[in-house]
Amino acid sequence: MLKRVGKFAVLVAAIFTLAFTGTLSAQANLPGDVTLTFAHTNDMHGRIVESKDVIGFPRIYTAVQDLKAKNPNTILVDVGDTFHGLPVVNIDKGETAVKLMNELGYSYMTTGNHDYNYGFDRLMELSKMAKFEILAANVYKDGQRVFPAYDIRDMGGVRVAFFGLATPETAYKTDPKGIEGVTFGDPIVEAKLVVAELTGKYDVLVCLSHLGIDDSSDPTSITLAKFVPQIDIILDGHSHSTLADIQKKNTTDTLITSTGSYGSGLGVVDVVVGPDRKIISKTARTITPQNSPDLKGDPKIAAMLDSLTKAQDAVLAQVVGKTAVALEGKREIVRTQQSNLGTLIANGMLYVTGADIALMNGGGIRDSIPAGDITMKQIYTVMPFGNYIQTGKLKGSELKAVLENGVGKLPAPDGRYPHLAGWTFTLDVTKPAGERVSNIMVNGQPVDPDKDYVFTTLNFEFNGGDDYRMLIGKAQNDFPSDAEVFIAYLKHIGTVTNDNMVLTK
Numbered sequence: 001m002l003k004r005v006g007k008f009a010v011l012v013a014a015i016f017t018l019a020f021t022g023t024l025s026a027q028a029n030l031p032g033d034v035t036l037t038f039a040h041t042n043d044m045h046g047r048i049v050e051s052k053d054v055i056g057f058p059r060i061y062t063a064v065q066d067l068k069a070k071n072p073n074t075i076l077v078d079v080g081d082t083f084h085g086l087p088v089v090n091i092d093k094g095e096t097a098v099k100l101m102n103e104l105g106y107s108y109m110t111t112g113n114h115d116y117n118y119g120f121d122r123l124m125e126l127s128k129m130a131k132f133e134i135l136a137a138n139v140y141k142d143g144q145r146v147f148p149a150y151d152i153r154d155m156g157g158v159r160v161a162f163f164g165l166a167t168p169e170t171a172y173k174t175d176p177k178g179i180e181g182v183t184f185g186d187p188i189v190e191a192k193l194v195v196a197e198l199t200g201k202y203d204v205l206v207c208l209s210h211l212g213i214d215d216s217s218d219p220t221s222i223t224l225a226k227f228v229p230q231i232d233i234i235l236d237g238h239s240h241s242t243l244a245d246i247q248k249k250n251t252t253d254t255l256i257t258s259t260g261s262y263g264s265g266l267g268v269v270d271v272v273v274g275p276d277r278k279i280i281s282k283t284a285r286t287i288t289p290q291n292s293p294d295l296k297g298d299p300k301i302a303a304m305l306d307s308l309t310k311a312q313d314a315v316l317a318q319v320v321g322k323t324a325v326a327l328e329g330k331r332e333i334v335r336t337q338q339s340n341l342g343t344l345i346a347n348g349m350l351y352v353t354g355a356d357i358a359l360m361n362g363g364g365i366r367d368s369i370p371a372g373d374i375t376m377k378q379i380y381t382v383m384p385f386g387n388y389i390q391t392g393k394l395k396g397s398e399l400k401a402v403l404e405n406g407v408g409k410l411p412a413p414d415g416r417y418p419h420l421a422g423w424t425f426t427l428d429v430t431k432p433a434g435e436r437v438s439n440i441m442v443n444g445q446p447v448d449p450d451k452d453y454v455f456t457t458l459n460f461e462f463n464g465g466d467d468y469r470m471l472i473g474k475a476q477n478d479f480p481s482d483a484e485v486f487i488a489y490l491k492h493i494g495t496v497t498n499d500n501m502v503l504t505k
Helices: 008-021 056-070 095-104 120-129 187-198 221-227 243-249 299-316 340-353 376-382 396-407 482-493
Strands: 034-041 074-078 139-141 150-155 158-165 182-184 204-209 233-236 255-257 266-273 279-287 319-323 357-361 372-375 388-395 418-421 423-427 437-442 452-458 475-481
Touching: 034 056, 034 158, 034 233, 056 074, 056 095, 056 266, 056 299, 095 120, 095 299, 150 187, 158 187, 187 204, 187 221, 204 221, 221 233, 221 243, 221 255, 233 266, 243 255, 243 279, 255 266, 255 279, 299 376, 319 482, 340 357, 340 388, 340 418, 340 452, 340 475, 340 482, 357 396, 372 376, 376 482, 388 396, 388 482, 396 418, 396 423, 396 437, 418 423, 475 482
Parallel strands: 034 074, 158 204, 204 233, 233 255, 357 452
Antiparallel strands: 034 266, 139 182, 150 158, 266 279, 319 372, 357 418, 388 452, 388 475, 423 437
């Protein structure tokens, strides 16, 4: 569990100061009820082009304009994992996403862990391009907050305070090498500090939270709501949860909402504030392509997207291989068990590097591939992060720690789950984390604790990503990117079948 006492003295001091300096004078009553509308997106991962399952930026623009026509007190925000994902946003390292978000009229955003994938310096460049404000109370560099913690906005006479929180998991769920010197404070402590500072300055408190509700995360947005009940609304991301998912788990009075992931919908929260500035009601819903089939995309935004995607299509449409079997990459599968796609990717690492054993993290596999031609676009959709392959040497005695970390969060789905090639193990998930792995075999032989094995994985893992801290400093040789290595293996195979999926040495 995260420690909740790291800034306790600061928190007490803040509250003590407020007690003696007083708060802002009481605000006059409102002339009547005021309705506020918060439109929100999360975990888009580059899904900005509309389809039957993706609402897309053109339709988001239209939906927000419709909301504003009905209620001028409407605002559009995002809660992270937006700048990185599919090639359409990766090609220019997030600039396309920012330009389009500017056009859509976003007001605020908080950072998701994948928004740091291009490195901290690039995120700073993107923040300067943005016409919206990035809020994050718990992101520090060299002891100073990187982004504003909060902003207060007048909406129809109601004082609405927005503040942002990034997941502390960013420290190992993006490449740690790209965020050297950046730290992520305890969200609950930081939230309490923000609440203390804002006392008397707001009527409605909204948190843009990239914390999620996954059991493997600490804290979750639900934990945040329990410890900081002053928060009225949490617009959440990170766990790819739907509104229905959250409603099943949330037992607090705080309205917590999320839209799922991959552009599946636009979240809408309506808040009614009475003349006495107290909240009368809070409701949440999600606009999706399925429940709003008549929603049409804005032509101007669609034209901007069309020009971008056409320029990229010729490259991305190249066929790089074929598969006779569907290759499984669903999030709930690859983060809890080895899939055939994970096997194929890991064996591709062995093919290119000549290593003894390989590991591909489940969090690095972002989509499935159906039977048929495999295009470059599909490869970059499956592996969008631009990680590159490295090799290093590990003693046989070091392998257990690697595997224990990989399965340590089970049964909860987690990106660290290991997809292996060249080695196997026996798993007992009923045992405590750290004691679940036994019977490690390398190429069919019991592991030799004194032998050096050539190990290959992503630079992300070698840099301590997914909490594989035991690999830090072990990398010795660099190879091309994960996508390039996979393409090379697919070209070697020709057509993927159940028989040739596993590399034989």
